[in-house]
Amino acid sequence: MRTLIRDAQIFDGSGSAPQRGSVLVDGNRIAKVALGVDGLAGEAADTVIGAAGRTLMPGLVEAHAHLTWASSVEKIYHQFILPPEELKEAARRNARVLLDHGFTSAYSAGALGDGIEVELVKAIEAGETPGPRLVPSTLERSPEGAEGVETGDVFNGRGPDAIRKFVSYCKDQGIGSIKLVVSGEDALKPGSAKEVLYTDEEMEAAGVAARDAGLWIATHAYYPEAIRLALKAGARIIYHASYADDAAADAMVAAKETTFYAPSPGVSIAALEASPPPHIDMSHMKASAAERMKLESKLVPALKARGVRILIGGDYGFPFNPNGRNARDLEIFVEHFGYTPAEALTAATKLGGELMDLQVGQVKEGFLADLLLVDGDPTQDVSILQDKDRLTMIMKDGALYKSPAA
Missing domain, CATH: 3.20.20.140 (Metal-dependent hydrolases)
Structure with missing residues (x-):
């Protein structure tokens, strides 16, 4: 099963600024990450999700x-x-x-x-x-x-x-x-x-x-x-x-x-x-x-x-x-501990994946496909992650737990 998520703002978990791109999921793994508006345009997939500029990030x-x-x-x-x-x-x-x-x-x-x-x-x-x-x-x-x-x-x-x-x-x-x-x-x-x-x-x-x-x-x-x-x-x-x-x-x-x-x-x-x-x-x-x-x-x-x-x-x-x-902890880290939104997100994704000792927490080729598609930019405002309705897609292990509206 291959799922292609196109035209997203990708926050990869590292703390770097989001970049426009596309992600191909094959089975339960992230197979390809390509930057650019037309990334992975020619890839065949069973399911294609148009992100329309929404933020794609790790679970x-x-x-x-x-x-x-x-x-x-x-x-x-x-x-x-x-x-x-x-x-x-x-x-x-x-x-x-x-x-x-x-x-x-x-x-x-x-x-x-x-x-x-x-x-x-x-x-x-x-x-x-x-x-x-x-x-x-x-x-x-x-x-x-x-x-x-x-x-x-x-x-x-x-x-x-x-x-x-x-x-x-x-x-x-x-x-x-x-x-x-x-x-x-x-x-x-x-x-x-x-x-x-x-x-x-x-x-x-x-x-x-x-x-x-x-x-x-x-x-x-x-x-x-x-x-x-x-x-x-x-x-x-x-x-x-x-x-x-x-x-x-x-x-x-x-x-x-x-x-x-x-x-x-x-x-x-x-x-x-x-x-x-x-x-x-x-x-x-x-x-x-x-x-x-x-x-x-x-x-x-x-x-x-x-x-x-x-x-x-x-x-x-x-x-x-x-x-x-x-998810309120993210906002607390920003407001009380002096984190930037991106740093708080990294604590909740990449570093969390290291705790789990699993290949999760990053949008990275070869990693397990645990992904969120967010309506908005949490790297500017982490509080939006407290609203589950802003999570338009939730993917765990390559399977769509929550699919975007058509």
Whole structure:
């Protein structure tokens, strides 16, 4: 099956300015990219799409996905814990919602139910339900939340042997990334972000066991000691890191070839904007969010300038920050972190593809054909990507999930 997309403004994911051209997709790969108004004019194709100058770009990559955090723009839940079958249904809905909004890949930052994401990946790959390419996770290995709110469990106990058993269990489950909550979370348990929840020996054991099992590690870490432990374990990605000091920042720079960073500002901005009912007290969450954004507005640009690969992904799935709003991180990167629109787009495409370790995130010959056709120019205004109606075409793996109107 060959699809020819003609006369588009091509943003290739590299950060370069868009250029007029055409793209030929053969099977699930990008076969040819030709610049110029008449590029690939003579190519035969089963389907020809006239872009008419709209922007052709790579599919977006969500680097901090919580598909089992049930709330989405289509259905809000006011509780975390759901019956297993309802949680599975919500995860499927959220996978589709992400794809509807142009996210063709997602890296899980932990799940609320055991085995759900592995099952979801199989369903997506079998064509039973739509969704992005997904690196699945299992239950977050985390502390208790406040007031009965729990986002995970420290199962298999404590100590290096328990960690090794946990990693072995995850390997047997078929997941791709282990989520370790290395420090607490003020939003769920006020004052806990400074707490370090693992020992050096446990994190070292996690790193060795994960490498031996061929698994990645994703880490929730706010303060310098938690960041140090995450790096000790060889974390694939560090979330938050808001309170990093100079030494922690230096360590993240030293690890920039192997470790990604996602500050996750979406949840902070959403918390600051939230207007909860009177019986819901978000004052501590709002205070924490304001402090984190102030710190990250300096930390993120500094780390970016030193070559750290920084990704979008903002803890979407809360009722006040539902799945489907994920593209808002792009606007936050521009408004709060000093990114240009093109730099924010590169963080959401090319760098996201590097996190996934897949040939996605670029409009480049030989890469997988995960592509968006956008009505407008996101390199001038990234906010248009928050409107799914502006996505006139969504292609994943060379197949048209959403076709342009005739």
